Amino acid sequence: MFKIAVIGASGLLGRALIEELASQAGWHVIATAFSRPGPNTVALDIRDARAVADFVEREAPDALVIAAAERRPDVCEHDPALARALNVDAVRTLAAAADRRGAWTLSISTDYVFDGTHPPYQHDSTPAPLNAYGRSKLEGERALAETTGLGCVLRLPLLYGPIVSWAESAVTSLVPAIAASTLPNGKVAVMDAWAIRYPTFTPDVAFVIRQMLERHARGEAIRGVVQWSGDEPMTKYEIAVRLAQTLQLDAHLTAQRTPADATPRPHNCHLASNRLDALGIGRRTAFDIAIRQVLARFPWRDGTVQA
Incomplete structure (x- = not known):
C-alpha cells in the first residue's frame, strides 16, 4: 500500500x-x-x-x-x-x-x-x-x-479548474464583472492587458x-x-474576452495597458517545463476546452452570476 x-x-x-x-x-x-x-x-x-x-x-x-x-x-x-x-x-x-x-x-x-x-x-x-x-x-x-x-x-x-466560488481562481474571479457589464446601466469591466499569464x-x-x-x-x-505551466500566453483582458465568448455574454470590456494593481506583479513569468518534459511527465488541456468544463460544472444562468 x-x-x-x-x-x-x-x-x-x-x-x-x-x-x-x-x-x-x-x-x-x-x-x-x-x-x-x-x-x-x-x-x-x-x-x-x-x-x-x-x-x-x-x-x-x-x-x-x-x-x-x-x-x-x-x-x-x-x-x-x-x-x-x-x-x-x-x-x-x-x-x-x-x-x-x-x-x-x-x-x-x-x-x-x-x-x-x-x-x-x-x-x-x-x-x-x-x-x-x-x-x-x-x-x-x-x-x-x-x-x-x-x-x-x-x-x-x-x-x-473546477471551483466552489467564482473568487477561487483569478481566472473565474473575472466572471462577475464580465456579467455585470452586460446589464442595463452596467459598468464597463476594466481588465488588465499588461501582465502576461499562462x-x-x-x-x-x-x-x-x-x-x-x-x-x-x-x-x-x-x-x-x-x-509546470500551460503554454497559452494571455492577459486578463484576453482571458475575459474568452470567458465572455464561452458564456455567450455581450460583455463591455476595456483593456488596461499599464500596471494598475496596488501590489506589484511581474510582467511575464513564463515557466519552462523542460525538466518534467524530459522525464515524459505532463499534460496540457487547451484553455477553451478546459474553461468550458469548468463553467459547465458551476451554476450561472440568464447572464446572472450565481455565487
Missing part, C-alpha cells in the same frame, strides 16, 4: 489532486483541510507544529503533498506574518515531520518567485520576487531544501503530480525544483 497525505485537500488544486489519485489501485490517500474540512478529510491546522508532527507520525505516509498556502498577493502584502506562517514555517514543519518518517515531500510554489523581466524562466534561474507573496514562497522553497533531502518543489503559474488547468497539474508520485513509488523520487 502506497500512502499519500494531501495537505490542503479542500482547495482548488487539492480537490483536483484528490480526484486524480482516488482511482489509483493500491494507493491510499489521506486528505487534510483547515477552513473547509469535509466528512472524508482530517482537520489540520498546519500552523500547529505539534498537530502536524502527531498527524504525520500517526498516518505514516510514504509521500506528502503540500497544496495548502496563502496564495493571495494582496493578503500577503498586508499580512506578512500570516504569509510566513503558512508559506514558510508550515512547509518547514511538514517537511521535518515527513523527513523523520523517510517520506518524500512535494511542495507547491509559484512563478511569482521571479520578477518577470527575462522569461522564460528555467528551474535554476535566479529568483527575484517583487512582492510579499513571491518572497514568502521563495523562503518556503528554501525551507524545504534546508529541512529534507527527500523533497521537491513544483512551481506553477496562474491556476484555474493559465494552467488544475486537473492537468494533478495528472503531473500523479506521475511524479508514481516515480517515487518506483524508487525514482524527483528532487530539487521542477516547473
Whole structure:
C-alpha cells in the first residue's frame, strides 16, 4: 500500500489532486483541510507544529503533498506574518515531520518567485520576487531544501479548474464583472492587458503530480525544483474576452495597458517545463476546452452570476 497525505485537500488544486489519485489501485490517500474540512478529510491546522508532527507520525505516509498556502498577493502584502506562517514555517514543519518518517515531500510554489523581466524562466534561474507573496514562497522553497533531502518543489503559474466560488481562481474571479457589464446601466469591466499569464488547468497539474508520485513509488523520487505551466500566453483582458465568448455574454470590456494593481506583479513569468518534459511527465488541456468544463460544472444562468 502506497500512502499519500494531501495537505490542503479542500482547495482548488487539492480537490483536483484528490480526484486524480482516488482511482489509483493500491494507493491510499489521506486528505487534510483547515477552513473547509469535509466528512472524508482530517482537520489540520498546519500552523500547529505539534498537530502536524502527531498527524504525520500517526498516518505514516510514504509521500506528502503540500497544496495548502496563502496564495493571495494582496493578503500577503498586508499580512506578512500570516504569509510566513503558512508559506514558510508550515512547509518547514511538514517537511521535518515527513523527513523523520523517510517520506518524500512535494511542495507547491509559484512563478511569482521571479520578477518577470527575462522569461522564460528555467528551474535554476535566479529568483527575484517583487512582492510579499513571491518572497514568502521563495523562503518556503528554501525551507524545504534546508529541512529534507527527500523533497521537491513544483512551481506553477496562474491556476484555474473546477471551483466552489467564482473568487477561487483569478481566472473565474473575472466572471462577475464580465456579467455585470452586460446589464442595463452596467459598468464597463476594466481588465488588465499588461501582465502576461499562462493559465494552467488544475486537473492537468494533478495528472503531473500523479506521475511524479508514481516515480517515487518506483524508487525514482524527483528532487530539487521542477516547473509546470500551460503554454497559452494571455492577459486578463484576453482571458475575459474568452470567458465572455464561452458564456455567450455581450460583455463591455476595456483593456488596461499599464500596471494598475496596488501590489506589484511581474510582467511575464513564463515557466519552462523542460525538466518534467524530459522525464515524459505532463499534460496540457487547451484553455477553451478546459474553461468550458469548468463553467459547465458551476451554476450561472440568464447572464446572472450565481455565487
